[in-house]
Each structure stands twice: as C-alpha cells, then as structure tokens.
Amino acid sequence: MIYKRCYFTLLFMWLHMVSAWSQGNTAKPNIILLIADDHGTDALGCYGNPVIQTPNLDQLAAEGVRFTNAFCTSASCSPSRTVILSGLHNHANGMYGLEHSYHHFNSFAHVQSLPVLLAKAGYQTARIGKFHVAPEEVYAFQNVLSGGKANDPTSLGRNAVQMAELSKDFITSTTKPFFLYFATDDPHRSNKVFPNGEPDFGTAGEPNSFGNRQEGYPGVKQVTYQPGQVLVPPFLPDTKESRAELAQYYQAVSRVDQGVGKLITYLKAAGKYENTIxxxxxxxxxxxxxxxxxLYEAGIKLPCIIRNPGSKRKGIVQNGMVSWADITPTILDLAGAIPANPTFHGRSFRKLLEEEHVSGWDEVYASHSLHEITMYYPMRAVRTRQYKLIYNIAHQLPFPLALDLVKSFTWQGSLQAGSAKFGKRRIEAFLHRPQFELYDIEKDPDEIHNLADNAQYKAIFNQLLQKLKQFQQQTHDPWIHKWEYE
Structure with a gap:
C-alpha cells in the first residue's frame, strides 16, 4: 500500500513537471516594437555603412533576421504608423495625413488595432515615446509610460536611453506576456513649436541639429561625426550643406542605438530576453x-530587423519583399492572436523569419495621400523585384515639399547655388511629375529614367497598371473613382 501511494505520488509529480515544462515552452512571447522616426537604410552598420556606429542594432541583426526588401507603404509619419498598427493602408484606415495640430487626421472608429487585439489575447500593452496617431481609443494601450507629444523639442523621445529606463518597471513587473511600443523622436529633424501648434523648421542658414544639443542627454554618450566622414547617398547632392546635416543625422541615429542597447540590458537582467521578440x-x-x-526608394525602402528567440537560425539576410501592412498580421501570428475572419491588407511573414528562400514574396504596394494638410499629392505604387510603377493621381499639381524639407539647409543650399539637379534628379522633374513613372530598379536604382512612355515597356506598364487598379479595388481606395471621371 505504501509503495502504491509512493507510485501515485511520483506519477503526480512527474505529470505536474511535464505540464509545467510544456506550459513554459508554449508561453506566449513578449514583443517589443521599436519605431524610429525618419531612419533610412543609409545609416546602419548592418546595412553596409562602415562609418556610423550602431553596435546594438548590428548585434540584433546578427542574432536575428535583417530584411533587405522591407517597405513602408506611405513615407509620412502618422499614415505609416497607423498602417503598422492596423495592417490596413492609410486610405482605408482613415489616417490620410499627419495627426497632430491643425492637420487633425484620424483613423476610423471601426479599425481594430494591434494593441487592442493583443490586449484581448491576454497581453499587457504599453507605449512610450512618440505616438502621433489618433483617436486614442482606436490605438488604445493599457499603459502609457510617456505622453509622446509629436515633434516636441523637449520630448522624451529624443533620449532613447531614458525611454528604456522608464520602461524597466513595466518589463520587470508584469507577469503576463507584454507588448511594448517603443517609439523614438530620433532621428527626426529638430523644430520649434509656436503656440498655435505650428512647427518651425527654419534653419537660418545653418544645418538642422536633428535633436542633438551641446549639453547632450542624461545617460547618453555623445557620438559625433564630421561632415567629411559621412557617406552621401545618391539621391542627395554632395555639398557642404548635405554633409553637415548628414553628420547631425548620424549622431541622432547613434543615440537611438544606445537606447536599444539599454533596453536589451534590462531585458537580460529581468531574465526575459530569451522570450522576447x-x-x-x-x-x-x-x-x-x-x-x-x-514613393521613391529612399523614402520607402527601410530597415527591418527582427530577433525572434524562437527561431532556430540566426543572422539570416532575408530578401523577401514585405511591407508595413504585414507587421500587424505577423505580430499577431507570433503571439497566437490572429482574430477570426481577419480583414488585413497585409499577411504574416512569420515563415520568412525561419527560412531564407520563401516563394510568393515578390511585390509590395504603396499608398500615399497627404503629409501636411496643405500637401495634397496622392500617389499609388506597385513595386516588383525589377520594376516600380508610380501613379501620381494629382500630377497636374507641383509636388509639395514638407516644411522640414523645403526649409532645410540642404534644399536651400542647392536652390541658392542655382543647381539644376538635386542629387541625380533634375529639380524640375522632382517638382513636376507625369501621371505615371515606370522604373527598372535593377538597371536604374536611382529612378531617373522614366519608361512609362517607352513603347518597349508597354506590356510591362499595362501589367503593372492592372495590378495597381486591382490593389485599389481590393483595398477600397476612395481615389479609385479618379479613373471614372478623368
């Protein structure tokens, strides 16, 4: 009888251990989504820049997956962020342009956002840093670690190290799987804000500081660069003005990198690094x-680095073509939280985190409507491995430059010098665009030679145009009606 009781006791303990082990290995992962502001692939060590110092992001890429064909769908802050957080293109989620101040764009109330869906799936959600989307009830987080006022010179988002410090308690204390939305203001251009909320990006003949300041930021080691060091990308002119501003931009990127490193330090100290995507x-x-x-490459082709500790392979370089419309479906898939009958425009690329060569990821779509409310210039684009077709819906208008760009030291320097070109592109061609732009990205990566009217490319043009129309139909694009009355 004693032996029998011992047997059942041991069996119970063994079953309990197996159950605990099983639960531990099927636990939902923590997820941190790091969003930088205006950061291109031109300024990251792991993307081939030997000058800039980004050791923490480079290490993240070495331990995970670095995408070489990742694209935002709209090269404008608020619209892009709502696509990331909803899986819907901006023309369908309602965030047609910038949210803040007098621009006042908002997403539709029916949109089901990523933080809300994760909370329903049992995640503890929090955000810190720049928010810049609306309304808050649509993009609701359970914990707001900082207000994140957009483009505020005193914003916490300029110090990613401090952001990590303020995230520490949330990371260490929560017993549920967590989702942290960590959004910096860096490396966005600096600006003053007038009482009416209007930003002032005037340079007064000097390079923009990109958030850098002489006294530095608490906890941040200042990493500075000389204008002669920087690598000038081909879409920019190689001038003293652009070099001076690129040096400031590099410094802001290195500040972001230090914040990423501090965040990883806290994850490791809490014993959560190996269960955090x-x-x-x-x-x-x-x-x-x-x-x-x-919608040129420099505007939409962006860094995407993902470390999934559950993946067997490390250091993958992934050339599958993904867009920010795919981010919400992918995160929900990794979290085991995809809702029934999803209506996302994107799809999960979870498989691309495990395998280098996956078929079916060979094209992406982009949709830009406005930036500032005065900048009406809707564009749609389809990008395949070789070609890109851009449809400039309001091509009759001159292309409008954002305030921070038109007042920039770099742009004004070119105008004052009387330059006909800005980088490799003619300024006239940049400001006055045809209805369609077709580029062979393989032969013409700088997108200079428009093939839309070239008879040799008529079949390719028609094929891509049909794809664009189908994209507009499938995503319920309000601008599709332009085809009917033009």
Whole structure:
C-alpha cells in the first residue's frame, strides 16, 4: 500500500513537471516594437555603412533576421504608423495625413488595432515615446509610460536611453506576456513649436541639429561625426550643406542605438530576453528631399530587423519583399492572436523569419495621400523585384515639399547655388511629375529614367497598371473613382 501511494505520488509529480515544462515552452512571447522616426537604410552598420556606429542594432541583426526588401507603404509619419498598427493602408484606415495640430487626421472608429487585439489575447500593452496617431481609443494601450507629444523639442523621445529606463518597471513587473511600443523622436529633424501648434523648421542658414544639443542627454554618450566622414547617398547632392546635416543625422541615429542597447540590458537582467521578440523599424525614409514623403526608394525602402528567440537560425539576410501592412498580421501570428475572419491588407511573414528562400514574396504596394494638410499629392505604387510603377493621381499639381524639407539647409543650399539637379534628379522633374513613372530598379536604382512612355515597356506598364487598379479595388481606395471621371 505504501509503495502504491509512493507510485501515485511520483506519477503526480512527474505529470505536474511535464505540464509545467510544456506550459513554459508554449508561453506566449513578449514583443517589443521599436519605431524610429525618419531612419533610412543609409545609416546602419548592418546595412553596409562602415562609418556610423550602431553596435546594438548590428548585434540584433546578427542574432536575428535583417530584411533587405522591407517597405513602408506611405513615407509620412502618422499614415505609416497607423498602417503598422492596423495592417490596413492609410486610405482605408482613415489616417490620410499627419495627426497632430491643425492637420487633425484620424483613423476610423471601426479599425481594430494591434494593441487592442493583443490586449484581448491576454497581453499587457504599453507605449512610450512618440505616438502621433489618433483617436486614442482606436490605438488604445493599457499603459502609457510617456505622453509622446509629436515633434516636441523637449520630448522624451529624443533620449532613447531614458525611454528604456522608464520602461524597466513595466518589463520587470508584469507577469503576463507584454507588448511594448517603443517609439523614438530620433532621428527626426529638430523644430520649434509656436503656440498655435505650428512647427518651425527654419534653419537660418545653418544645418538642422536633428535633436542633438551641446549639453547632450542624461545617460547618453555623445557620438559625433564630421561632415567629411559621412557617406552621401545618391539621391542627395554632395555639398557642404548635405554633409553637415548628414553628420547631425548620424549622431541622432547613434543615440537611438544606445537606447536599444539599454533596453536589451534590462531585458537580460529581468531574465526575459530569451522570450522576447524584438522588431526594429522606421516609419519612413530620412528627412531629406527625395526621400521622406515620396514613393521613391529612399523614402520607402527601410530597415527591418527582427530577433525572434524562437527561431532556430540566426543572422539570416532575408530578401523577401514585405511591407508595413504585414507587421500587424505577423505580430499577431507570433503571439497566437490572429482574430477570426481577419480583414488585413497585409499577411504574416512569420515563415520568412525561419527560412531564407520563401516563394510568393515578390511585390509590395504603396499608398500615399497627404503629409501636411496643405500637401495634397496622392500617389499609388506597385513595386516588383525589377520594376516600380508610380501613379501620381494629382500630377497636374507641383509636388509639395514638407516644411522640414523645403526649409532645410540642404534644399536651400542647392536652390541658392542655382543647381539644376538635386542629387541625380533634375529639380524640375522632382517638382513636376507625369501621371505615371515606370522604373527598372535593377538597371536604374536611382529612378531617373522614366519608361512609362517607352513603347518597349508597354506590356510591362499595362501589367503593372492592372495590378495597381486591382490593389485599389481590393483595398477600397476612395481615389479609385479618379479613373471614372478623368
């Protein structure tokens, strides 16, 4: 009888241990989504820049997956962030342009956002840093660690190290799986804000500081760069003005990297690093003319680094084509929280985190409507491995530059010098665009030679145009009606 009781006791203990082990290995992962502001692939060590110091992001790439064909869908802050957090293109979620101040764009009330869906699945959600989306009830987080006022010179978002410090308690104390939305203001251009909320990006003949300041920031080691060191990307002119601003931009990027490193330190100290998926993205390309607010490569082709501790392979370089419309479905898939009958425009690329060569990831779509409320210039684009077709819906208008770009030291320097070109592109062609732009990205990566009217490319043009129309139909694009009355 004693032996029998011992047997059942041991059996119970063994079953309990197996159950505990099983639960521990099927626990939902923590997820951190890191969003930088206006950071291109031009300024990251792991993307081939030997000058800039980004050791923490480089290490993240070495331990995870680095995407070489990742694209935002709109090179504008608020629209891009709502796509990331909803899986819906901006023309369908309602965030047609910037949310803050007098722009006042908002997403529709029916949108089911990523933080809300994760909370329903049992996640503890929190955000810190720049928010810049609305309404808050649609993009609701259970914990707001900082207010995140957009483009505020005194914003916490300029010090990612401090952001990590303020995230520490949330990371260490929560017993549920957590989702942390960690959004910096860096490396966005600096600006003053007038009482009416209007930003002032005037440079007074000097390079923008990109948030850098002489006294530095608490906990941040200042990493500075000389204008002669920087690598000037081909879409920019190689001038003293652009070099001076790129040096400031680099410094802001290195500040972001230090914050990422501090956040990882806290995760490791809490014993949660090996159960936390870390995703690093930027909302759009660098804040220079020719990148931000355009659908050219410099504006939409962005860094995407994902460390999934559950993946067997490390250091993968993934060339599958993904877009920010895929982020919400992918995160929900990793969390085991995809809702019934999802209506996302994107799809999960979870498989791309495990395998280098996965078929079916060979095209992406982009949709830009406005940036500032005065900047009406809707564009749609389809990008395949070789070609890109851009449809400039309001092509009759001159292309509008954002305030931070038109007043930039770099742009004004080119105008004052009487330059006909900005980088490799003619300024006239940049400001006055045709209805369609077709580029062979393989032969013409700088997107200079428009093939839309070239008879040799008529079949390719028609094929891509049909894809664009189908995209507009499938995503309920309000601008599709332009085809009917033009």
């Amino acid at each position: 870390i995703i690093y993205l930027s909302d759009n390309g660098v804040a220079f003319p020719g990148a931000k607010t355009t």
